[in-house]
Amino acid sequence: MWLMAVLVPLLKLYLCGIKVLIYQIFNRSFTLPVLPKQNGRVAIVTGGTRGMGFETARHLASLGMHVILAGNEREEGRAAVRKIEEEGGNGKAEFVFVDLTSLKSVRHFVQIFKARGLPLHVLVNNAGTMLVPERQTEDGFEFHFCLNYLGHFLLTNLLLDTLKKSGRHGCCSRIVNMSSATHYAGVIQMDDLNRRNCYSSHGAYSQSKLALVLFTYHLQEQLTAGGFPVIVNAVDPGMVDTALYDNLWTLAQLLKKPVAKIIFRTPAEGASISVYAAASSEMEGVGGCYLYNGEKTKSSDSSYDSELQAEMWKKSCKLAGI
Ligand SMILES: NC(=O)c1ccc[n+]([C@@H]2O[C@H](COP(=O)([O-])OP(=O)(O)OC[C@H]3O[C@@H](n4cnc5c(N)ncnc54)[C@H](O)[C@@H]3O)[C@@H](O)[C@H]2O)c1
Numbered sequence: 001m002w003l004m005a006v007l008v009p010l011l012k013l014y015l016c017g018i019k020v021l022i023y024q025i026f027n028r029s030f031t032l033p034v035l036p037k038q039n040g041r042v043a044i045v046t047g048g049t050r051g052m053g054f055e056t057a058r059h060l061a062s063l064g065m066h067v068i069l070a071g072n073e074r075e076e077g078r079a080a081v082r083k084i085e086e087e088g089g090n091g092k093a094e095f096v097f098v099d100l101t102s103l104k105s106v107r108h109f110v111q112i113f114k115a116r117g118l119p120l121h122v123l124v125n126n127a128g129t130m131l132v133p134e135r136q137t138e139d140g141f142e143f144h145f146c147l148n149y150l151g152h153f154l155l156t157n158l159l160l161d162t163l164k165k166s167g168r169h170g171c172c173s174r175i176v177n178m179s180s181a182t183h184y185a186g187v188i189q190m191d192d193l194n195r196r197n198c199y200s201s202h203g204a205y206s207q208s209k210l211a212l213v214l215f216t217y218h219l220q221e222q223l224t225a226g227g228f229p230v231i232v233n234a235v236d237p238g239m240v241d242t243a244l245y246d247n248l249w250t251l252a253q254l255l256k257k258p259v260a261k262i263i264f265r266t267p268a269e270g271a272s273i274s275v276y277a278a279a280s281s282e283m284e285g286v287g288g289c290y291l292y293n294g295e296k297t298k299s300s301d302s303s304y305d306s307e308l309q310a311e312m313w314k315k316s317c318k319l320a321g322i
Contacts (some may be wrong), residue, residue, distance in 0.1 A: 009203030012185035016206075019072070020181045020239050020264050022080035029269035030294030035279045039064035039090065042118050042166075043278065044159075046100060046152065049076040049128025051242035052178070055271035056124055058084050061091030063279060066118075070109060071127065072099040098158070100127050100151030101137040110158040119166035120137070122278045125152035126178045127214070131247040134199040142194040144201070148208035152177070153215055156319040160230070163279045166317055169231035172285055175219070176277040179290070183236075184300045186210025188312060192318075201247075211312060213299050215229035215292060218309035231287030233277045238293065239263070240270030299314060 006219035045058050047053035048069030052100035055065045061084050071077050077095030084093040115122075128148045135143040141150060156175060167173030186206035189195065195204050216234040223230050241264040245256055273291055277283055302308060 001179045004199035005203070006200045007205060009187075010183065011103050013202040013257055016181045017239065019247050021259070024238055024263050024265065025216055027293065029265050030270065030279065032272050032276055033280055033282060034292075035275070036281055038063050038279055041096055041121040042066045042068070042070045043122035043124065044070050044113070044120065045124040045126055046070045046098065046155070048124075049073055049080045049095070050316050051244065052237060052240060052267050052271040052274065053124070053126040054080050055268045056126060056274045057093060058087070059268075059271065059275045060122065060278060061093045062087065064089070064091045065122070066092040068095075068113070069093060069095045070098045070104075071095065072097065072101075072193075076094075077209050086311065095186040098155075100147045100155070101141075101143065101149070103139050106151050106154050110155065111304045113159070116164065119224070120162045121166050121173050122176070123156060123159060123163060123174075124176045124178070124278060126154065126176075126245070126274065128178060128208075129247075130205050130244050131201045133201065133247075134195075136194075138174075140194075141296060142196075142199075142204055144204040144208040145193055145195075145211070148205070149211040149215070150320055152212070153316045154322065156215075156219070157322050163230045165226055168283070169229050171229070172228045172287075174278055174283070175215050175230065176274050177232065177234045178274065179212045179216075179234040179236055179299075180206075180209040181238070182206040183209035183213050183303065186300065186302075188214070188302070188308060188313065190311060193315070208320075210300065210303060211299075211316075213303040214309045214312045216290075216318070217288055217303065218306075218313045221306075221309075231283070231285060233283070233287055233289045233291055234299070235273040235277050235293040236297070237270035237273050237291065240267055242263045242267055242270070244303075
C-alpha cells in the first residue's frame with residue numbers, strides 16, 4: 001500500500017520528465033513573435049525574483065510594463081529589481097513581499113496593492129516549489145498544495161475585480177498559470193488534498209500542477225459566461241535549468257547536472273511561454289488553453305472533467321475562506 005502510494009507517483013513523474021527531455025532533444029525552444037509594446041500596463045509576477053519568474057518580469061518590463069515582482073525573498077527581490085533597472089528599459093520594476101504559503105500574507109499583499117489604486121492587466125502565477133519533504137504551512141496545508149496552487153487561487157480571486165475593471169474587449173487582462181508536464185501524472189485526492197494519509201512529494205507536486213489546470217479551465221468558463229474582458233491560460237515551460245531542482249535526491253542531482261546543461265531550457269527560454277501568454281497579439285481574447293512550446297496543446301484527460309473542476313473550485317473556496 002505504502003509502496004504503491006509513493007512509488008507510482010514517483011515513476012509517473014519521472015516518466016513525464018523523460019518524455020519532455022526526449023522532446024527537447026529533437027526540438028528547439030519556440031521563438032517569440034514580435035510583441036506589442038505594453039506601456040502603461042501593470043503586471044504582477046509571483047516568484048519574479050529568480051528563475052523563470054525573473055525572466056518573465058524582465059521581459060515584460062522591457063516591453064514598457066510596470067512590473068511588480070511578488071516574492072518572499074527580500075534580498076533577492078531587491079537585486080532582481082536593480083538588475084532590471086540597470087537594463088534601462090522604459091518599464092518599471094519593484095519588489096513587494098508576499099509569502100504564498102500564508103493566506104494571511106496573500107490577503108495583506110492584495111490589500112497593499114489595492115490601496116495604491118493601480119490597474120492590473122497581467123497576473124502571472126509563477127511561484128512554486130518541487131519535491132519538498134512533508135511539511136505544513138502555517139494554515140495547516142501541505143506545502144506544494146498551498147504554495148503552487150491554493151495561494152495563487154486566493155490571490156487571483158482577490159484580484160479578479162481589479163483585473164475585470166482593467167481589461168476591455170479587444171485588450172483583455174490576462175492571467176497566466178504556470179503548470180507543468182507533471183500535471184499529466186497528477187491525481188486529485190479530493191478527500192486528502194493535503195496528502196496526510198500517505199505522503200509522496202512527487203504526488204503532491206503533480207497534484208498541485210493539475211489543480212492549476214482545473215482552476216484555469218473553470219475560471220475561464222466563468223469569465224466567458226459573465227462576458228468579462230479577462231482571459232486565463234495555463235502554460236508549460238518544458239524542463240528548465242533553475243533552482244527548482246535543488247530538492248532532487250543527491251544521485252538524481254548528480255545525473256541532472258550534465259543533462260541539464262545540454263538538454264534543459266534556459267530560464268529565458270522557459271519564460272518565453274509565460275511572456276507569450278501575457279503579451280502576444282496572437283493570444284488576445286484567447287483563454288482556457290494549455291500552452292506548450294508556443295502552441296495550444298491538449299492537457300490531461302482529467303483536467304477537462306468539468307465536474308472535477310467544479311468540485312475543486314468549491315473546495316478551494318472553502319479552504320481559502322472565500
Ligand atoms: N524548472 C522547470 O523545469 C519547471 C518545469 C515546469 C514548471 N515549472 C514551474 O515554474 C515555476 C517557476 O519555477 P522555476 O523553475 O523558475 O524555479 P525557481 O526556484 O527559480 O523559482 C521559484 C520562485 O518561486 C518563489 N517562491 C518560492 N517560495 C515562495 C513563497 N513561499 N512565496 C512566494 N514566492 C515563493 C521563489 O522565490 C522563486 O522566485 C514554478 O511554478 C515551477 O513549478 C518549472
